[in-house]
Amino acid sequence: MDQQYGQERFATTIESDEKVEPRDWMPDGYRSTLIRQMAQHAHSEVIGMQPEANWISRAPTLMRKMILIAKVQDEAGHGLYLYSATETLGVSRDELQEMLHSGQQKYSSIFNYPTLNWADMGAIGWLVDGAAIVNQIVLQRTSYGPYSRAMVKICKEESFHARQGYSILMVLAQGSEEQKAMAQDALDRWWWPSLMMFGPHDSESPHTEQSMAWKIKRITNDDLRQMYIDQTVPQAHYLGLTIPDPELSFDEETGHWSIGAIDWDEFWATIKGDGRLNRERIAHKVKAWEDGQWVREGAMAYADKHTPRLNKSA
Numbered sequence: 001m002d003q004q005y006g007q008e009r010f011a012t013t014i015e016s017d018e019k020v021e022p023r024d025w026m027p028d029g030y031r032s033t034l035i036r037q038m039a040q041h042a043h044s045e046v047i048g049m050q051p052e053a054n055w056i057s058r059a060p061t062l063m064r065k066m067i068l069i070a071k072v073q074d075e076a077g078h079g080l081y082l083y084s085a086t087e088t089l090g091v092s093r094d095e096l097q098e099m100l101h102s103g104q105q106k107y108s109s110i111f112n113y114p115t116l117n118w119a120d121m122g123a124i125g126w127l128v129d130g131a132a133i134v135n136q137i138v139l140q141r142t143s144y145g146p147y148s149r150a151m152v153k154i155c156k157e158e159s160f161h162a163r164q165g166y167s168i169l170m171v172l173a174q175g176s177e178e179q180k181a182m183a184q185d186a187l188d189r190w191w192w193p194s195l196m197m198f199g200p201h202d203s204e205s206p207h208t209e210q211s212m213a214w215k216i217k218r219i220t221n222d223d224l225r226q227m228y229i230d231q232t233v234p235q236a237h238y239l240g241l242t243i244p245d246p247e248l249s250f251d252e253e254t255g256h257w258s259i260g261a262i263d264w265d266e267f268w269a270t271i272k273g274d275g276r277l278n279r280e281r282i283a284h285k286v287k288a289w290e291d292g293q294w295v296r297e298g299a300m301a302y303a304d305k306h307t308p309r310l311n312k313s314a
């Protein structure tokens with residue numbers, strides 16, 4: 001395709017809020033930004049299975065166990081849609097795995113915190129999936145077609161995830177004093193890390209301006225975080241829990257909750273690989289990848305054996 005025609009067409013597509021599709025011309029920076037963000041998103045879904053999978057065998061009832069298995073399985077599915085969508089940009093799944101395992105690509109900071117007890121399953125569903133939904137509902141309008149379409153199904157499933165988390169905490173918050181204390185302790189530990197999921201302040205975010213111009217991002221990090229805070233604080237109050245922030249206050253004029261300072265040193269250390277569980281999470285992921293080698297080899301051998309026959313009959 002003629003380069004100038006491609007550039008003009010890309011500009012018009014973005015301007016008119018249409019979708020960029022895999023075979024369309026796109027700037028190199030647009031492609032590499034999408035690969036970075038979508039791969040990080042896919043890796044987050046897959047690494048994000050670890051903190052919850054840890055609790056499947058310890059869920060308190062058969063019903064809770066079934067629900068948690070379904071949720072963790074959904075996360076695997078989200079990872080698969082997102083890897084497939086990322087592959088449409090010309091990068092293979094093997095390359096993406098390699099970049100995750102070697103630390104060249106990231107996954108969400110939130111999955112470097114430990115899950116200490118059952119209340120943490122409630123906090124992850126309510127707070128972590130809740131934050132993911134706020135971000136992902138907006139990503140349904142992202143300018144890259146395959147990413148935007150993947151978000152539609154993912155958002156529906158995340159909505160179930162958030163509700164199952166809230167329902168776990170509702171039971172605990174209405175239970176014994178010890179159960180209420182568990183719910184409060186989980187909120188205390190997960191509140192600040194969940195706010196960090198939205199990324200650095202806009203003033204410190206190197207990618208936001210360009211990503212907004214390309215309509216990859218539709219709302220900035222700080223604005224999304226504020227939407228999340230406004231939605232989540234009343235939910236905590238409904239549970240009878242206290243947000244662990246002495247500076248939290250409601251501004252009658254703006255109609256928004258304002259919060260104290262986020263610990264950005266903790267955030268940057270975590271995304272640079274020095275969080276509580278970064279090494280364990282990646283070691284576990286690499287081991288699972290190596291243990292699954294025979295399955296991939298078997299699948300490839302099967303495909304090799306059957307492809308010629310399919311081609312012949314075509």
Ligand code: FAQ
Nearest residue numbers: 041044045048107108109132196197198199205206207271
């Ligand atoms: N963690 O300039 P920005 C889920 C990095 S899904 C780690 O603001 P950008 C479902 C960023 O990559 C959760 N790194 O960057 C689930 C960049 O690094 P680089 C995942 C972070 O991309 C629930 C640098 O900081 N969701 O939870 C983080 O414009 C339960 C500068 O930042 C997504 O990935 C972070 N929190 O905006 C699963 C959503 N924040 O490359 C299991 C899609 C920033 O310059 C259980 N992603 N960084 O070295 C996005 O919307 C964006 O990528 C942002 C960051 C908003 C995360």
